[in-house]
Amino acid sequence: MDLGLKGAAAVVNGGSKGMGRATAMCLAEDGARVCILARGQESLDETVAALKQAGASDACGLSVDLGKADEIEQAFRTIGDRWGEINCLVNTVGPGAGHFFKISDDDFFEHFNIATMSAVRCIRAALPLLRKAEWARIVNISAHSTKRQAPNLISYTAAKAALTSISKNLAKTLAPEGILVNTVSPGTFLSATFSETLRPILAKKGYDSADPYQVNQWIKEEYGEPADLDRAGLVEEIGAVIAFLVSKRNSYMTGADVNVDGGSDFT
Numbered sequence: 001m002d003l004g005l006k007g008a009a010a011v012v013n014g015g016s017k018g019m020g021r022a023t024a025m026c027l028a029e030d031g032a033r034v035c036i037l038a039r040g041q042e043s044l045d046e047t048v049a050a051l052k053q054a055g056a057s058d059a060c061g062l063s064v065d066l067g068k069a070d071e072i073e074q075a076f077r078t079i080g081d082r083w084g085e086i087n088c089l090v091n092t093v094g095p096g097a098g099h100f101f102k103i104s105d106d107d108f109f110e111h112f113n114i115a116t117m118s119a120v121r122c123i124r125a126a127l128p129l130l131r132k133a134e135w136a137r138i139v140n141i142s143a144h145s146t147k148r149q150a151p152n153l154i155s156y157t158a159a160k161a162a163l164t165s166i167s168k169n170l171a172k173t174l175a176p177e178g179i180l181v182n183t184v185s186p187g188t189f190l191s192a193t194f195s196e197t198l199r200p201i202l203a204k205k206g207y208d209s210a211d212p213y214q215v216n217q218w219i220k221e222e223y224g225e226p227a228d229l230d231r232a233g234l235v236e237e238i239g240a241v242i243a244f245l246v247s248k249r250n251s252y253m254t255g256a257d258v259n260v261d262g263g264s265d266f267t
């Protein structure tokens with residue numbers, strides 16, 4: 001299926017690792033120009049090289065702290081000077097988490113800043129460029145954990161739920177202009193960060209945090225409601241879904257919150 005991405009201009013925030021990187025790779029393979037935003041220069045450089053190799057001749061990476069409004073504005077000014085328009089914007093960065101008994105106000109605000117306001121600010125800064133493009137789509141990454149409650153995730157799920165709500169609102173706000181906005185809610189995905197962060201915790205139970213089946217077993221014990229497919233997901237599997245949603249080929253989905261979670265009862 002031709003996604004209509006050849007020559008499209010795509011920006012992926014948090015695009016140097018994990019799901020963002022996997023999405024950027026899918027877009028590059030289909031011939032889009034791709035700009036990734038993240039902080040670490042080494043992973044930006046490595047991913048830009050991979051994007052070029054995959055087919056994005058005009059790939060670039062900008063070192064940006066997406067928690068900072070001025071850095072976001074500067075990044076989109078740079079992209080505007082380079083391309084003059086944007087077709088696809090994917091917002092992927094996510095925050096830490098905390099338990100209500102332990103989390104400070106500052107941490108709460110910071111989690112909203114990273115999960116919610118970074119996307120708001122990227123969309124606001126990108127909008128003039130999205131409006132200049134012949135077609136434009138936005139996808140924000142939320143989380144399927146917004147659909148259940150876990151005490152240690154209060155700030156995380158609250159900030160992600162806000163992002164889902166904002167996406168739905170913007171889908172309505174921007175529909176008259178033909179700009180489509182959707183949310184993807186991942187279940188459990190084995191990004192390198194996920195596996196590394198959880199390695200010591202799973203090791204205590206004798207599980208390997210890089211094994212999708214063992215991770216699903218841990219999710220079952222820790223949170224209940226594991227994936228029906230009996231394994232965690234691989235980042236390439238969600239990258240492909242996001243690439244479709246943010247492509248020209250998606251012409252009739254907007255305001256949707258798409259679960260990509262290996263099967264669950266979550267609506």
Ligand SMILES: NC(=O)c1ccc[n+]([C@@H]2O[C@H](COP(=O)([O-])OP(=O)(O)OC[C@H]3O[C@@H](n4cnc5c(N)ncnc54)[C@H](OP(=O)(O)O)[C@@H]3O)[C@@H](O)[C@H]2O)c1
Nearest residue numbers: 014016017018019038039040065066093094188189191193
């Ligand atoms: N993995 C899961 O199971 C799972 C499940 C549900 C939802 N999610 C959500 O899905 C999204 C992607 O998760 P992932 O595990 O694929 O992430 P990841 O592998 O940790 O990648 C995060 C990306 O964001 C960048 N980043 C992080 N903080 C940033 C900041 N302040 N400014 C600029 N760039 C920043 C990172 O690069 P630098 O560190 O170099 O900046 C990296 O490129 C997140 O929103 C996460 O909450 C994940």
